[in-house]
Amino acid sequence: MRLLSAVLALALAVPTLAQKIDPYAIDKLVASSLRAWQIPGAAIAIVHNDRIVYLKGYGSKDMSGTDPVGPDTLFQIASTSKAFTTAAMAMLVDEKLLSWDDPVRKHVDYFHLSDPCADASVTLRDIVSHRTGLSRHDELWDNSPLSREEVIRRMGHVDLARPFRTAYQYQNIMFITAGEAVANASGMPWDEFVRTRLFVPLGMTRTITSDAQWEAASDRAAGHRWDSDRGQVSPQRPIETQTLGAGGAIKSTARDMANWIRFQLADGFFDKHRFVSAEAIAETKMPQTVIRLENATRDSNPETSLISYGMGWVVQDYRGELLVSHSGSLNGFRTHVDLFPKRGIGFVVLLNAGRSMAAVALRNSLADMLNAKAARDWNAYYLMLDGRAAEKEKKAKEERLAKRRTGTTPSHPLADYVGKYDSPAYGSATVTLVNGQLVLEWSRITVPLTHWHYDVFTAESPIDDLEEMVTFGTAGDGMVKTLTIFGQTFTRDAP
Numbered sequence: 129m130r131l132l133s134a135v136l137a138l139a140l141a142v143p144t145l146a147q148k149i150d151p152y153a154i155d156k157l158v159a160s161s162l163r164a165w166q167i168p169g170a171a172i173a174i175v176h177n178d179r180i181v182y183l184k185g186y187g188s189k190d191m192s193g194t195d196p197v198g199p200d201t202l203f204q205i206a207s208t209s210k211a212f213t214t215a216a217m218a219m220l221v222d223e224k225l226l227s228w229d230d231p232v233r234k235h236v237d238y239f240h241l242s243d244p245c246a247d248a249s250v251t252l253r254d255i256v257s258h259r260t261g262l263s264r265h266d267e268l269w270d271n272s273p274l275s276r277e278e279v280i281r282r283m284g285h286v287d288l289a290r291p292f293r294t295a296y297q298y299q300n301i302m303f304i305t306a307g308e309a310v311a312n313a314s315g316m317p318w319d320e321f322v323r324t325r326l327f328v329p330l331g332m333t334r335t336i337t338s339d340a341q342w343e344a345a346s347d348r349a350a351g352h353r354w355d356s357d358r359g360q361v362s363p364q365r366p367i368e369t370q371t372l373g374a375g376g377a378i379k380s381t382a383r384d385m386a387n388w389i390r391f392q393l394a395d396g397f398f399d400k401h402r403f404v405s406a407e408a409i410a411e412t413k414m415p416q417t418v419i420r421l422e423n424a425t426r427d428s429n430p431e432t433s434l435i436s437y438g439m440g441w442v443v444q445d446y447r448g449e450l451l452v453s454h455s456g457s458l459n460g461f462r463t464h465v466d467l468f469p470k471r472g473i474g475f476v477v478l479l480n481a482g483r484s485m486a487a488v489a490l491r492n493s494l495a496d497m498l499n500a501k502a503a504r505d506w507n508a509y510y511l512m513l514d515g516r517a518a519e520k521e522k523k524a525k526e527e528r529l530a531k532r533r534t535g536t537t538p539s540h541p542l543a544d545y546v547g548k549y550d551s552p553a554y555g556s557a558t559v560t561l562v563n564g565q566l567v568l569e570w571s572r573i574t575v576p577l578t579h580w581h582y583d584v585f586t587a588e589s590p591i592d593d594l595e596e597m598v599t600f601g602t603a604g605d606g607m608v609k610t611l612t613i614f615g616q617t618f619t620r621d622a623p
Contacts, residue, residue, distance in 0.1 A: 149174070149181060149182055149498075151182070151184075153497065154172070154182065154184075154494075154497070155184075155186075157490075157493050157494070157497065158170060158172060158186050158490065159186065160507065161486060161489060161490045161493070161507055162186060162187050164486075164489075164507040164511060165481065165483050165485075165486035165489075165507070165511075166354075166360060166361050166481070167187070167352075167361070167479050167480065167481040167483065167486060168187050168188050168189070168190060168191055168193070168349075168350075168352060168361070168480055168481065169185070169186060169187035169188045169189055169190075169196075169197035169201075169349055169479075169480045170185070170186045170187055170197065170477065170478060170479050170480070170490075171184070171185045171186070171197055171198070171199060171201060171203065171381065171382035171476075171478040172184055172186070172382060172475065172476070172477060172478070172494075173199070173382040173383065173385055173386035173389070173475060173476050174386075174473070174474075174475040174494070174498065175386055175389045175390050175393060175473070175474045175475065176471075176472055176473050176498075177472045178390050178393065178394055178472070180383075180386045180390075182475075183199045183382055183383060183386060184199060184382075185197035185198040185199055185201055185382065189201060189348070189349040189350055189480065190349070190350040190352075190363070190480075191350075191352070191361070191362075191363065197349060197480070198347070199381065199382045199383045200334055200347060200381045200382075200383055201347050201348060201349055201381060201382075202334060202336075202342065202345050202347060202348035202349065202379050202380065202381055203348075203349050203379065203380065203381070203461050203463065203478040203479075203480060204342075204351065204366075204369070204378075204379050204456075204458050204459050204461040204463075205376075205378050205379065205380050205385070205456050205461075205463045205465075205478070206376045206456025206457050206458035206459075206461060206462075206463055207300070207375065207376045207454060207455065207456035207457070207458070207463075208376075208378075208454045208455065208456040208463045208464075208465045209374065209375065209376045209377060209378040209456065210256070210303050210374070210375065210376070210440040210454060211392070211412065211440035211441055211454055211465070212322050212326055212374075212378060212388075212440075213256070213303055213306050213307055213310065213318070213322075213374040213375075213440060214256055214306070214412040214439040214440035214441075215326060215392075215396075215404065215409060215412065215440075216310045216314075216318070216321050216322055216325065216326065217252065217256070217306065217309070217310060217412075217439075218396070218404050218405075218408035218409050218411065218412055219325060219403065219404045219408070220310065220313050220314060221408045221411075222404055222405050222408050225313040225314065226252065226309065226313045227252070228251070228252055228253040228411065228439075229251045229252070229253055230251060230252050231249075231250070231251060232250050232251060232252060232254075232255060232305065232309065235252070235308075235309035235312045235313050236280065236305055236308050236309050236312060238277065238280065238281055239280055239284070239305055240281075240283075240284030241260060241261075241262070241283075241284060241288065241292075242284060242285060242286060242287055242288065243261065243287075243288050243292060245292060246260065246261060246288060246292035246293075247284075249292065250292070252306065252309060253416065253439065254292075254293065254302075255299075255302035255303070255305050255306055256302065256303065256306050256439040256440060257416035257417045257437055257438070257439050258296050258297055258298050258299050258302070258417055258437050259292075259293050259294075259295070259296060259297070259416070259417045260288070260292065260293075260297075260299060260302055261288035261289060261290045261291055261292045261293070261294070261295070261297070262283065262286065262288055262289065262297065262299050262301070262302065263289035263290075263297055263299070264297075264298060264299060264300065264301075265283065265286055265301060265553075265614075266300055266301075267554070267571070267614050268282055268283070268301065268553070268554070269300065269301060269304065269371040269372050269375075270367060271367045271368070271571065271572050271573065271592060272371060272571050272572065273571065273572060274371060274571075275371065276304050276307070276308060276371055276373055277308070279301055279304060279371060280301065280304060280305050280308065282552075282553045282554070282555070283301050283553065285551075285552035285553035286553045286616075296417045296418065296419045296420070296437055300372065300375040300376065301375070303374050303375035303376075303440075304371070304372065304373055304374055304375050306374055307373045307374025307375070308374075310374065318373055318374045319337045319338070319373065319377075322337065322378070323337070325403070326388075326403075327384075329398065329401070329403055330384075330387045330388060330390075330391055330398055330403075331384075331387050331399075332380065332384035332385075332387055332388065333384065334380065334381045334383070334384050335378060335379065335380040335381070335384045336378070336379050336380075337369075337373070337377045337378055337379070338370075339368050339369055339370055339377075341379075342379050345379075348379070349461070349478075349480040350363060350460070350480060351363070351364045351366060351458075351459040351460020351461045351480055351481070351482065352364055352460045352480060352481040352482070353460050353481070353482055354481065354482065354483050356518050356521075361481050361483075363460070364459060364460030364482065365591060366459040366460070367459060369458070369459070372458075376456060376458055381478075382476060382478055385465065385476040385478070386476070388465075388476075389465065389467065389474035389475070389476060390474075391403070392409070392467055392474065393467060393469060393472055393473075393474050395409055395410060396408070396409040411439070412438055412439040412440055412441060413438045413439075413441050413443060413452050413469075414438055414439075414443070415436035415437070415438060415443050416436065416437060416438055416439060417436060417437045418436050419435045419436055419437055419442070421433070421434070421435055424517075427513055428485070428488060428510075428513060429444065429446075430509070431446055431447045431492075432444045432445055432446055433445055438452070440454065441453065441454055442454055442455075446492075446495060447495075447496070447499070447501050449468055449470065449471070449495075449499060450468065450469060450470055451466060451467070451468060451495070452466075452467040452468075452469060453465060453466040453467065453491070455484065455487060455488070457482050457484055458482075459482075460480065460481060460482045461478070461479065461480055461481075461482060462477075462478075462479040462481065462482050462483060462484060462486065462487040463476065463477065463478055463479070463487070464476065464477040464487045464488070464490070464491045466491055466494075466495065468495070468498075468499065471498075471499065473498050473499070475494055475498070477490050477491055477494070483514075485510035485511070485513055485514045486510070488506075488510055489506040489507050489509070489510040489511075490506075492504070492506045493506050493507075532580060532581050533581040533582065534581070536581045536582050537579075538579060538582070538583055538600075539582065539583055539602065540583075540602075540608055542561055542564070542565075542566055543561055544607070544608050545559055545561075545566055545600055545608050546559050546560055546561050546566075547559060547608075547620050547621060547623070548620070548621045549610070549611040549618035549619060549620045549621070550618055550619055550621065551616050551617065551618040551619070553616060554570070554614065554616045554618065555570075555571070556570075556618075557569065557570040557611060557613070557618050558570075559577075559611065562576075565577070565578075566585065568587055568598065568613075570613075573589065573592050573594060575587045575588070575589045575592070575594060577598055580597065583599060583600040583601070583602075583608075584597055584598070584599050584600075585597070585598045585599075585600075586598070587613065596613050596614065597613075598611060598612070598613045599611070599612045599613075600612075601617075608620060
């Protein structure tokens with residue numbers, strides 16, 4: 129009894145994280161980050177041992193500076209939605225309605241990959257661990273009128289960029305597919321499943337997936353993009369997120385995300401109720417696909433030795449600690465959700481500017497503070513990386529410009545390029561001639577084509593975040609036959 133009393137006395141004498149948190153230090157840290165990266169506003173929530181120990185909004189919802197961000201201000205959490213999708217799958221694993229290693233077509237019968245071997249073997253685990261061999265092809269859902277099913281069907285016509293299961297390649301459309309697997313296995317749409325089985329039970333009262341609800345919300349932030357040429361942020365026109373769905377359509381608040389973090393740190397347990405088995409939710413955080421720690425990945429993770437992708441989570445070491453995390457970027461928002469499971473610590477960083485390195489800098493600074501690590505000027509480090517990336521992009525543009533062959537003309541009169549072009553994956557593109565200039569129409573994009581050299585044109589539209597080269601090809605008879613954009617070749621319809 130004396131030993132037990134001594135242990136209890138010692139435990140009571142040890143300060144909790146909440147007692148050790150210095151609100152002034154956190155405020156100073158966040159203010160410094162917002163100032164360094166020119167970000168209008170942010171919201172932070174910190175959880176320790178199943179308690180919300182810090183919750184606050186900073187700055188403003190938009191560039192006016194007059195409407196402050198609060199703990200209940202909605203942000204778009206983008207790809208951090210992916211962990212909600214795999215948590216939903218884990219629930220269905222518990223209910224034996226699906227298995228991680230089920231063939232995808234058991235739940236999404238119209239799903240296919242173009243490679244026969246991959247098509248015959250691909251599983252649910254493959255599509256949520258970014259190892260199918262498909263590169264991104266975000267153009268199919270980004271600002272697209274296509275339904276989720278149509279986007280998934282079209283991916284069956286895209287060539288694999290890498291051999292199946294050989295490399296990590298981030299792929300949003302595979303998570304759209306996972307959402308449809310959830311829908312088919314559960315008998316309800318993904319949006320409804322995450323609302324009724326996750327948002328409501330976890331007390332995430334403000335969290336939504338609908339664009340209409342987002343537009344109707346009074347307390348929401350506005351997204352901003354970084355203009356490197358002007359050196360400032362500007363409002364970003366949002367795209368619809370309905371098609372993206374399970375890959376990144378959730379909108380939430382710092383307060384709601386704190387409950388999500390509590391649920392994750394407690395291995396599926398929340399407020400005296402277990403909603404998913406510890407085994408099933410732990411599987412989402414098990415390494416599945418190696419992420420090669422080289423080049424930009426190495427530079428952006430200087431305190432990491434090994435990094436991998438689980439299912440909806442990145443799993444790595446950070447300064448000797450296990451870190452389970454995910455980032456998200458969409459519509460001028462940036463989110464970071466970070467868990468240090470062995471310490472029972474987790475936090476979310478919500479920013480209303482799409483500057484990826486800013487979120488990582490703030491994440492690292494908070495992690496160091498909460499884990500009592502030596503402070504480092506992460507803003508300076510990541511601003512250096514950001515500047516280096518901008519210089520690299522500028523140099524690439526200069527090199528491309530230097531290779532441009534001046535004084536050339538298209539091989540045909542412009543009228544000969546007019547017509548309808550088709551791709552099995554990307555659908556139809558139409559080229560018209562308007563006031564002496566070619567105009568390309570594809571999906572929701574209408575963009576003028578500017579001659580570059582020979583039969584190559586540029587398609588640039590800042591509002592659509594589009595900067596592509598368009599190449600026309602001729603057939604053996606000398607007639608214009610193909611159009612290539614987004615790495616896809618469209619074939620012209622017969623006149």
